[in-house]
Amino acid sequence: MIDVGSPSADAFEAQRRYLGSVAYRLLGSVTDAEDVMQDAWLRWQAVDRSRVAEVRPYLTTVVTRLCYDLLGSARARRESYYGEWLPEPLVSEEDSPAGRAETGESVSLAVLTVMEQLTPAERTAFVLHDLFAVGFDEIAAALGRTPDAARQLASRARRRVRDGGRRGAVDPAEHRRAVSAFATAATQGDLTGLLAVLDPDVVWHSDGGGIVTAAVRPVHGAGKVARLVAGLAARWLTTQARTSVRFAQVNGEPGMVWYESPDRVGGVLAFTVLDGRITEAHIVVNPEKLSHLV
Structure with a gap:
């Protein structure tokens, strides 16, 4: 204590x-x-x-x-793990410069998922240096490596994260518009609207952990994802009167939270947006990964 x-x-x-x-x-x-x-x-x-x-x-x-x-x-x-393993999401009402000063660079669920491919040493060097500006001498001491080795680990990790799909910063307003268009189309069961906001090569990732029904493997392509989303929205929003969807910051980016009831989170959705369209979606519905959210 x-x-x-x-x-x-x-x-x-x-x-x-x-x-x-x-x-x-x-x-x-x-x-x-x-x-x-x-x-x-x-x-x-x-x-x-x-x-x-x-x-x-x-x-x-x-x-x-x-x-x-x-x-x-x-x-x-x-x-x-049963199905895809996704990180536990962080949800907040808004992202602020003051908050970022204490919590480091925001890391999307997509980037955290890519970081799973790194070795422990690569991930450590990348996170400390690129996200928190920790010097290589300090990183080296923590890892029991030389500063040059720590620098190489961070460089290799940075390259692997970039190759794994990390993109430059997207205008928050553009990101928010895409998420809003997705939400409107999904809640209305509008397949045409979904196809308009989804990139043709969009990938849908979901994590139910074998506890809640979710796709075990990624779903590829706008047509398949649109039909999947329309079906999920129909089940979530019409079969239970107390359910609702709200916009929120998910790991520092505009996303959505689905509530099974006013005080119970049923799922968190995060999106990667490029040129105004959603290229990736990550949805966490495993209740064990949502227990920290209220």
Whole structure:
């Protein structure tokens, strides 16, 4: 239990949001990130703080090493996962510059999914350097590598993320318009409207974890995705009077949240948009990955 009145607790709490953001981007799991934060707190309690020159770099190294240890076993679990494994989504009402200053660069569900292809060392170097501007000397110390090796890991990871589909920033207004057009067409069962906003080569990813019915493999092509979405909308929005869909920021980008009831999230949808059309959609309906949302 944290003694919130102690100087050590004050020092840790001052870094909590930042450290939690690092852990989430390294692990792609809110639940695992929270476990890491608890372990980091216990280690912080035990350390001789008179030997800690700077709190943030020290705690960043602690959290990084804990996450690094988890990444290997997490990969093994995800390889045996039922269907596609998608990260746990972060949902907020809006994205603000002040929030980004403490939580690092926003990372979409699409990019987090691509990052699953990286080795633990590549992912760590990429996240710390590219998303949080941590220096290579510090990264090297956390990984037990040389600074040059850490730089190469980040470079290789950056290339793999780019090749895996990461695109440049899209105008938020353009992104929002595409999501709004998708929502309107989906809720009205408008196949023509869906086909207009979906890229011909759109890919639909879904994660039900074997708990909730969802496509086990990605669905490709505007026609197939449009019919799938129309069917899902008909089931979600007409069979249960208390369901609703709301717009929200999903991992820093315009997305949607489906509510089974006013206080129960049934699914989160995130989108990748290019030239005004949706090129990828990621939907998380596994309730175990939505338990942190209210």
